[in-house]
Amino acid sequence: MAMNKLLTAIVDDHPIVIEGLKTSLQHEANLQIVGGFGTGNDLLSFIRLNRLDLILLDITLPDINGMDLCKMIKKESVQTIILVVSNHTERSIIMETIQNGASGYLLKNSSIEELRNCISEAIRGNICYSKEVIEIISRPSQNQLRGRPQLTRREKQILALIAEGKTSQVIAQELFLSPLTIETHRRNLMQKFDVKNVAELIMAANQQQFMIP
Numbered sequence: 001m002a003m004n005k006l007l008t009a010i011v012d013d014h015p016i017v018i019e020g021l022k023t024s025l026q027h028e029a030n031l032q033i034v035g036g037f038g039t040g041n042d043l044l045s046f047i048r049l050n051r052l053d054l055i056l057l058d059i060t061l062p063d064i065n066g067m068d069l070c071k072m073i074k075k076e077s078v079q080t081i082i083l084v085v086s087n088h089t090e091r092s093i094i095m096e097t098i099q100n101g102a103s104g105y106l107l108k109n110s111s112i113e114e115l116r117n118c119i120s121e122a123i124r125g126n127i128c129y130s131k132e133v134i135e136i137i138s139r140p141s142q143n144q145l146r147g148r149p150q151l152t153r154r155e156k157q158i159l160a161l162i163a164e165g166k167t168s169q170v171i172a173q174e175l176f177l178s179p180l181t182i183e184t185h186r187r188n189l190m191q192k193f194d195v196k197n198v199a200e201l202i203m204a205a206n207q208q209q210f211m212i213p
Helices: 015-025 040-047 066-076 091-099 112-123 131-138 142-146 153-163 168-175 179-193 198-207
Strands: 006-011 031-037 054-057 081-086 104-107
Touching: 006 015, 006 040, 015 031, 015 112, 031 040, 040 066, 054 066, 054 112, 066 081, 066 091, 081 112, 091 104, 091 131, 091 198, 104 112, 104 131, 153 168, 153 179, 153 198, 168 179, 179 198
Parallel strands: 006 031, 006 054, 054 081, 081 104
Antiparallel strands: none
16 A cells, blocks of 8 residues: 555545645655545545545544544445544543544644645554643543542442443343343443443443453
8 A cells, every 4th residue: 555645535524625735645656636625425425336445534533533443444345544633632432532543533633744744654553642632631631540449249230231231121031120220230330430322431431451251
């Protein structure tokens, strides 16, 4: 891949951003910009029929969020490099995009030089971040600052089953408990980890090194 020009697409819901990146990168010797897309579905339609080596991807799109789109891209084309270029500074979003297959994350206020460096690192197989993103992910998360929550044996058991994707009804049947009891445990777990949904719960539990499958 490194010997040839990287076939590159830019995905952003703002045409002016697409044009700006095209202009900034048009003289890069190792890149060939082959398309700009305003939606995730447009990109997926293209990638099913055409090779792409590199995608510069925004998180906020009108049809699919960029975190989910990372997974979809990798399913269609595992070798494609994804670099997220976004205004989102939330640590959880940054980490989830990497978990979903992105090779790097930059903020939109990054310099073109930082973008060039990230592209070079990604080609070598490395995970790369812009300077500001490195500072964000280096800070301890709120869960880490609060310390490791204390869970009962039953809560650990239910947490593991939730992580397997099982519903409260199924968990209740397996543990011979009522669905209401499982829902109570679920609410208690979310309160202990200070999260709003199951995805955040599992992420927080993994960050705290609980044994989640």
